[in-house]
Amino acid sequence: MAEAHLRVFRGDAAGGDFRDYRVDWQPGEVVLDVLFRLQATQAPDLAIRWNCKAGKCGSCSAEVNGMPRLTCMTRMNLFAEGEPITVGPMRTFPLLRDLVTDVSWNYEVAKRIPPLQLKPPEADGTYRMQQADIDRPQEFHKCIECWLCQNTCHVIRDHPDNKQHFIGPRFFIKVAALDMHPLDTGDRREFIHDSGGVGFCNITKCCTEVCPEHIEITDNAIIPMKERVVDQKYDPLGALLRLVTGK
Amino acid sequence: METHETHECDVLVVGAGGAGLRAAIESAALGAKTALVCKSLLGKAHTVMAEGGVAAALGNVYPEDNWKVHFRDTMRGGKFLNNWRMAQLHAQESPERVLELERWGALFDRTPDGRILQRDFGGHRYARLAHVGDRTGLEIIRTLQYHAIHQPIEVFMECFVTRLLVAGGRIAGAFGYRRESGDLLLFKAKAVILATGGIGKAYQYTSNSWEYTGDGQALAYWAGADLQDMEFVQFHPTGMVWPPSVRGILVTEGVRGDGGVLRNAKNERFMFKYIPELFRAETADTEAEADRWYDQHEGNRRTPDLLPRDEVARAINAEVKAGRGTPHGGVFLDIASRRPADYIKRRLPSMYHQFKELADVDITKEPMEVGPTCHYMMGGVRVDGDTAASTLPGLFAAGEVAAGLHGANRLGGNSLSDLLVFGRRAGEGATVYAKSVKSAPPDPVHLAAAEQELTAPLQRTEGESPYTVHHALQEAMQTLVGIIRTESELQQALERLQALKARAAGVRVEGGRRYNPGWNLAIDLRSLLVVSEAITRAAIERKESRGAHTRNDFPATDAKFGAVNMVIRQRDGQMTLTPEPRPEMPADLKQLLEEK
Numbered sequence: 129m130a131e132a133h134l135r136v137f138r139g140d141a142a143g144g145d146f147r148d149y150r151v152d153w154q155p156g157e158v159v160l161d162v163l164f165r166l167q168a169t170q171a172p173d174l175a176i177r178w179n180c181k182a183g184k185c186g187s188c189s190a191e192v193n194g195m196p197r198l199t200c201m202t203r204m205n206l207f208a209e210g211e212p213i214t215v216g217p218m219r220t221f222p223l224l225r226d227l228v229t230d231v232s233w234n235y236e237v238a239k240r241i242p243p244l245q246l247k248p249p250e251a252d253g254t255y256r257m258q259q260a261d262i263d264r265p266q267e268f269h270k271c272i273e274c275w276l277c278q279n280t281c282h283v284i285r286d287h288p289d290n291k292q293h294f295i296g297p298r299f300f301i302k303v304a305a306l307d308m309h310p311l312d313t314g315d316r317r318e319f320i321h322d323s324g325g326v327g328f329c330n331i332t333k334c335c336t337e338v339c340p341e342h343i344e345i346t347d348n349a350i351i352p353m354k355e356r357v358v359d360q361k362y363d364p365l366g367a368l369l370r371l372v373t374g375k
Numbered sequence: 376m377e378t379h380e381t382h383e384c385d386v387l388v389v390g391a392g393g394a395g396l397r398a399a400i401e402s403a404a405l406g407a408k409t410a411l412v413c414k415s416l417l418g419k420a421h422t423v424m425a426e427g428g429v430a431a432a433l434g435n436v437y438p439e440d441n442w443k444v445h446f447r448d449t450m451r452g453g454k455f456l457n458n459w460r461m462a463q464l465h466a467q468e469s470p471e472r473v474l475e476l477e478r479w480g481a482l483f484d485r486t487p488d489g490r491i492l493q494r495d496f497g498g499h500r501y502a503r504l505a506h507v508g509d510r511t512g513l514e515i516i517r518t519l520q521y522h523a524i525h526q527p528i529e530v531f532m533e534c535f536v537t538r539l540l541v542a543g544g545r546i547a548g549a550f551g552y553r554r555e556s557g558d559l560l561l562f563k564a565k566a567v568i569l570a571t572g573g574i575g576k577a578y579q580y581t582s583n584s585w586e587y588t589g590d591g592q593a594l595a596y597w598a599g600a601d602l603q604d605m606e607f608v609q610f611h612p613t614g615m616v617w618p619p620s621v622r623g624i625l626v627t628e629g630v631r632g633d634g635g636v637l638r639n640a641k642n643e644r645f646m647f648k649y650i651p652e653l654f655r656a657e658t659a660d661t662e663a664e665a666d667r668w669y670d671q672h673e674g675n676r677r678t679p680d681l682l683p684r685d686e687v688a689r690a691i692n693a694e695v696k697a698g699r700g701t702p703h704g705g706v707f708l709d710i711a712s713r714r715p716a717d718y719i720k721r722r723l724p725s726m727y728h729q730f731k732e733l734a735d736v737d738i739t740k741e742p743m744e745v746g747p748t749c750h751y752m753m754g755g756v757r758v759d760g761d762t763a764a765s766t767l768p769g770l771f772a773a774g775e776v777a778a779g780l781h782g783a784n785r786l787g788g789n790s791l792s793d794l795l796v797f798g799r800r801a802g803e804g805a806t807v808y809a810k811s812v813k814s815a816p817p818d819p820v821h822l823a824a825a826e827q828e829l830t831a832p833l834q835r836t837e838g839e840s841p842y843t844v845h846h847a848l849q850e851a852m853q854t855l856v857g858i859i860r861t862e863s864e865l866q867q868a869l870e871r872l873q874a875l876k877a878r879a880a881g882v883r884v885e886g887g888r889r890y891n892p893g894w895n896l897a898i899d900l901r902s903l904l905v906v907s908e909a910i911t912r913a914a915i916e917r918k919e920s921r922g923a924h925t926r927n928d929f930p931a932t933d934a935k936f937g938a939v940n941m942v943i944r945q946r947d948g949q950m951t952l953t954p955e956p957r958p959e960m961p962a963d964l965k966q967l968l969e970e971k
Contacts, residue, residue, distance in 0.1 A: 140889070156618020158733070168842040172893035173886025177416075179584040182624045182729065184513065185419045201732055224555055225890045235417060235532070239524050244480040255477060256489030262482045266507065269482060269514060273418055309480065 129154055132162055132204065136174070137216040140225045146214060153204050159215065160188055160199040163227075175226035183340060186274030190227050191216045196276040196338045218279040220288075231275050237295050240323065241302055245314040257310045268305035268349060270341045271298060277335035277345060283328045294325035297335035297345045304349035307356070321357045326350065377826065379561035380553075384410040384529070385809040386802070387549055387564035389536050389591065392420030393512075393794030394774025394801070395570030396519035397472075401802025402568075403526045407809050410562060411523075412531040412551065414586050418520045421572050421584055422794065425512025426627035426725065428494055428504025429795070430788030431469035435486055436493045437501035437672065442466040443967050444500055449789060450968055451653065452498040452683045453753075453782025454922040455937060456604070459960045460760035461780040465789070465796050472795035473505050481518040483507055495632040498683040498786040500657070501672065509627045509723045515791055534560060536590070537898055538825040539567060539598040539770065540817040546598075546769025547815040550825040554895065557888025559826060563817065565809040568763070568801045569595060569756060569772040574608070574906045576845075576899070578749035579853040582614055582625035588899040589906030591776035595756045596905055596950075600767040602943040603955075604754030604778045605906065606913035607923045609785055610858045612687035614748025616705035621733045623748040626708065626726060628787040630743075631680045633722045634669055635710035637691070638742070639699035645706070646679035649690035654682055685784040685923045688747040692858055695746065705746035711739055747858055751790065752906075753781045753923060754913070757942065762804030763797050769808060773801035778940075783922025832897040838883030841897040848875050848903060856911050861927040865915045872908050879904055905950075912952050913941040 132153045135146040149170060153162045160181060167174045176199075178188040183201040190199050193207075193214050207213050221229035249255055277297035284290050295303075303316050303324065320326050333346045343349075386402040388395045391413035403409040413420060432445040445466035450457050473491065477483065483505045484492040493502045507514040524530075536551040548563040571591030575583025596602055613626040631637070639645045647665075650658045658679050659665035665678035680687070691706050701707060710719055716739035720727050723738070730736040730743060756765050756772035758779060763771045774794045781789060832841070855868035879900040884893045919933035920926050939954040 154619060156734070157620040161620040167892065168840070168846075172840055172842065172884070173891045175890040176892065179415055179419045179586065180421075180424050181584070182424065182621075183732065184510075184725070185415075185423050185584070187415065187419050203732070228890050230555075231416070232532075235524075238521070243521065243525050246478055254490065257482070257485055258489050259485040262485065266482050269507070269517065270510065271517075272423075272513065273517075306480075309482070311478075311480075 130209065133210060133212045134162065134166065135212050135214040136163070136166070136226070138174070138226055139223070141223050146216065155205070157204050158200055159192055159202040159204065159213065162204065163199060163215065175224070175228045177228045184272060186272030189218055189274045189276050189279065191218060196280050198274060198276070198340050201340060218275065220279040220285045221275070233291055234273070234275055234278060234298065237299050238302070240295070241299060241306070242314055242316055242319055244306055244309060244312050247311050247313045255311055261310050264348060265305040265308040267343055268301040270343055271301060272341060273298065274340060276338045276340065280334045280338045282332070282334065290325065290328060293323060294328050295323070297350070300324070300326065300329070300353060301343060301345055301349040304353055307353070317357050317360050320353060321361055326353055326357060329354070377559050379559045381561045381563065382410060382529070383563045383814070384408045385564065386410075386566050386568060386805045387412065387562050388568045388570060389549065389594070390420065390570035390572060390774070390776070391417055391530070392422035392570060392572055392774065393515055393519060393791060394798040395420070395568070396516070396523050397795050397798025398568045398570055398773055398802035398805070399528045400519065400523050400526055401799045402806045403528045405803060405806040407806040409527070410529045410531065410564070412534045412536055412562070414533065414535050414554070416532050417530060418516055420516065421587060422512045422516040422791070424582070424584070424625065425515070425791055426509045426625060427496055427629040427632065428506030428511045428788050429469070429473055429515065429791035430496070430499060430503050430786065431473040431505055431792055432466060432503060433470045433473065433491060433493060433505065435490045440501040440503060445469075445503065446964070447967050447970065448499050449780070449786060450782070452786040453784055454932070455782065456921065456940070457782030458760055458779030459964055461797070463964060464760055464800070465780055465792060468796045469792035472792065472799065476515060476518050476795070479518050479522045481514050483514070494629060495669070495681065496787045497628055497631070497681045497687065499788065504632070504788040506629070508721070509629050509725050511791065531560070535895065535898065536594065537829055538821070539594050540821055541598050541767070542815040542818055544768065545812070545815060546767065547817045550822060552829060555890055557891070561817070561822070563814055565812055565814050566769045566771060566805040568805050569770070569776050570774050570798065570801070571776045573752040573775045574903070575749050577848065577852045577903050577907045577910070579849040580614065580623035581749040582611060582623055583749065589902045591772060592755050592909070593902030593905040595765060595767070595770060595772065596909070596943070596945050598767055598770060599945065600765040600770055601757040602755060602778065602909055603757040603940045604782070604913070605909040605943055606917050606941060607753035607783050608749060608910060609684060609751035609753060609923045610688045610747040611750035612684055612691050612747055613708055613745040615734065616701070616744050616746045617703040618734060624729070624733070625748065625750065626743060626745050627723070628684070630708055630710055630723060630726060633710065634714045635708055636678070636680050636713065637687070638707045638709055639694045640701055641699055645694050645699070646682065646687065646690055649686060649693070650679050650682070651686055654686070658682065683784055683786060688858060689925060691747055701744045703744050705744040707742040708745045709742035711741055751775065751785055753783065753785055754778045761800065762807070763801035764804055764808070769812070771801045771805045773797040783924060829898065832882050832884040833888065833894060835881070835883040838881045839878055841882045841884065841893055841900055844875060844878050844882055844900055845896060845903070848900070848907060851875070852907055856907070856914060859925050859927055860914050862915065865911055868911045869908070869915070872904065872911065876904050908950055909943045912950060913943065916941050916952055916954065
């Protein structure tokens with residue numbers, strides 16, 4: 129057993145601060161293990177949100193030494209011996225208590241995404257899809273909704289007001305998955321331009337960097353989406369022609 | 376009494392995994408005013424962790440597959456203790472439930488001709504599991520979740536139901552609280568569907584998340600409904616064993632379905648030594664035949680690595696006990712030496728990721744170390760197969776919390792299909808029932824008692840920590856009511872459980888009501904103790920070995936016990952157990968079991 133120096137945020141919307149704890153840890157453990165030990169021995173009411181502890185549910189998101197991460201997938205041996213490990217809540221969402229934030233905005237946005245519009249089946253009543261055609265949307269389906277990309281995106285992290293007209297990286301890949309779905313007939317370009325706010329993204333790729341599922345959010349979803357919107361919305365030659373001909 | 380935030384609905388669904396979501400979608404579609412309560416955020420329920428696939432006899436890979444073969448496999452896997460009506464409905468309806476998910480947007484892996492691909496799994500005669508790599512549960516829960524949010528379903532996230540309310544012998548609603556604020560909640564409902572999942576947190580080493588504390592089984596029990604088959608706890612043969620902090624995390628059966636094999640420390644493929652009589656005729660007895668079977672089922676028999684889970688878990692346990700285990704007390708699961716690296720990464724991406732990140736093991740280069748982990752509860756609320764109705768009017772149950780479909784042992788892949796088939800049936804059953812009754816007013820005395828029980832741990836000024844009591848409970852269940860059982864240890868467990876009950880009744884919770892995990896755990900202890908006692912009592916009574924229930928002192932299967940279910944109910948505050956005869960199977964289904 130070694131001893132870790134943890135600095136954990138304790139507090140709520142009214143205020144709080146990072147508190148120092150000394151907690152034992154064993155080889156092979158992750159930050160969440162050490163938070164559990166802290167909870168069981170010194171801080172029984174420490175608020176943590178977690179479920180699977182296997183990197184599959186995306187509940188235990190936090191900021192570890194300032195980096196947005198899943199605490200269940202952050203190995204303790206990442207840190208030098210004796211180095212203080214700071215664990216704080218995701219900063220983009222309103223704080224509930226300690227490490228738990230109010231992520232309900234994401235669930236509100238989810239409802240606004242225009243759902244799948246199914247095309248009619250083949251003549252034999254089945255739906256056929258080729259694996260090559262679903263590889264890309266399957267990549268987006270890997271999303272575990274940990275909200276780390278939403279937390280990191282400076283469009284909302286630094287400008288909370290943008291939450292009204294910007295859906296964030298998680299939902300760009302949701303829209304992209306629907307758009308690339310072989311059975312979908314919907315057209316979401318208006319939505320993504322007007323209420324989705326894809327134009328706010330200036331491709332800094334911070335979302336891609338923090339994605340625990342290693343989804344190429346920017347390159348594979350957002351950039352092609354910007355191109356599709358531009359194809360429809362930006363047509364300088366046509367605008368010039370309309371100006372000249374008056375039609 | 377405090378004021379309660381009160382909500383009224385026709386159908387209240389408790390739990391938002393696959394079964395709860397599918398039930399809510401159905402009841403909303405049929406016009407019932409539907410509310411859905413879940414302990415976590417939406418989409419985080421345990422279904423998200425299911426890996427290998429959903430079993431459905433689509434016949435896309437082997438056209439000779441059909442519901443009759445699936446029914447037979449399920450009954451044999453369950454050692455014939457299954458509710459045959461449920462096994463029949465499940466096998467018949469799961470293909471349509473899978474295709475329905477596809478219409479709702481799920482993207483399963485494909486065959487070369489563009490249909491849903493199916494993979495081999497333990498106990499299934501044909502490649503039958505529709506899947507998405509090794510993250511099928513994620514695909515299913517996300518599909519259901521995004522379908523459900525566009526339906527008229529009111530969702531209550533991070534809320535906890537602590538008591539069902541019964542009036543005049545039928546369901547009147549449910550009582551609980553919001554985890555975020557600690558505020559009290561009252562649901563007036565004509566019908567309640569339990570879809571709360573399993574009990575894994577009663578054990579030390581488990582693949583289950585914190586939510587799996589036996590809530591639904593205990594809620595039903597306290598409300599007066601019957602439980603059955605509680606002695607059958609599935610230990611999945613392959614959980615991670617190292618490092619200690621990840622011990623128990625699931626390693627999908629898909630590894631073996633895709634060509635991985637089990638070896639002991641002497642590099643022997645030991646499963647060939649553990650082929651039971653029931654499966655001998657259809658299991659390969661040489662490595663060469665087993666390896667040929669992966670590519671060509673016709674003319675070859677299946678590998679013993681893919682025997683049902685109870686058989687494999689016992690075999691691993693025996694190898695380790697005999698001193699042929701790995702350095703960390705498991706056995707080796709080797710796919711590295713048998714399949715190319717890019718195939719492994721494509722078929723098993725999250726296993727690759729999980730071992731790389733958590734154990735520094737590259738599964739394309741070296742074998743994994745695995746051992747049994749508490750995974751699934753076959754028993755639970757006794758239900759009617761067609762309607763998912765429990766023995767208490769107005770109470771329904773679907774998914775892991777319900778008993779019957781899986782008998783004494785569940786086949787891999789049959790859980791995800793269970794959720795879909797019986798989730799839908801519960802939604803329908805509850806709606807039909809709710810339309811036939813007027814709502815019953817909850818009894819204020821019951822409400823006051825529920826409130827007192829909930830807040831008492833916060834008001835104590837002294838008492839033990841709930842964490843300490845929980846650890847002691849897990850230790851007792853792991854060591855005394857685990858994979859191999861014996862009378863003296865089970866009796867010892869009962870004594871320890873009595874003592875733990877007293878300790879749990881006196882726990883003290885520090886801090887306030889807002890998002891306090893210590894308080895949540897103090898409440899969970901009540902249900903964990905109920906299910907632990909039920910498991911232990913039923914295990915004592917079943918003096919035979921069958922499926923997941925293995926008795927050292929009664930190693931043989933006994934036909935006398937094959938004719939009964941162990942039924943548990945609360946009467947006058949006491950837990951009672953009655954062996955009850957099982958309904959006779961119709962001749963046409965019997966015939967299916969006898970076919971080769």
